[in-house]
Amino acid sequence: MNIACFDIGGTFIKYSVINEKGEILLKDKFSTPKENCRIEIPKALVERIKDISNYFKIDAAGISTAGQVDSDKGEIVFATENLPGYTGAKISEHLRNELNLPSYVENDVNAAAVGEMWMGAAKGKNNFACITLGTGIGGAIVIDGKLYKGINGGAGEFGHMSINEHGENCTCGFQGCFERYSSTSALIRRYKAEAEKAGSADENATGESIMKLVREGNNTAVKVYKDFLAHLATGIANVVHILDPGLIVIGGGISAQGQSFINELEEVFKTKAMKAYADNTEIVTAQLQNDAGVYGACYLALKNMIE
């Protein structure tokens, strides 16, 4: 069985053909439409599937996408202006009408978690939580091998868990949210502010360049990184005390820092979580990077067809 898998982001739509064994048969990407995404994105998917079908027999489509998703209907409930006019897109209906093709649509953070369970860092695990560090912090919860999505599909919004009720204002309208302190953007923002204070302004700093400075022993970078780790460990401890998932998968660019980052994080985490939880929690980095979304979309589409 072959699944046409898409991962829809603000800049690119990545796509793959993946079979039921998890083998990637084709992989490419194209630019995301810049306007009227509600119409243009479903149309672009149909065009691409028609093209792919010249080379592969396609049995279903799996779609991982930015935005809030109604997976039962295969529709976009809400998307930010990162994808202009995307809210309300009826993806599954369009694929069914135009191609008579079954499809499954899932939010990108959830899809990536499922991808990691099928082929990556959470392989063989039925219970875990994913925490993805980027501009904000995304989260996904897997319980007994299934995504836990909450009553309205909003579960796992770890980024807006407050770790300081009198803390920084957040875009969500509340204060002290986890993502104000532990996202990649937060790391960069705080480093830039501290570097300026120290008289060594570094306007072009990136997550990667800051981590390089940390490894070189730069005082400002080390100080900001230590604070970042403390906040990150606090957030993880909260998640672990609530879910006791046994496994935390950290995704996003920071996962490229590998085992040294995990060792440093674990050391701080052990000082913030109760021993019984800390002793039974493994923290790992995500493994699939750019392929997590398409793998997850594939797995969900296959599962949906079987059911």
Ligand SMILES: [Zn+2]
């Ligand atoms: Zn918030």
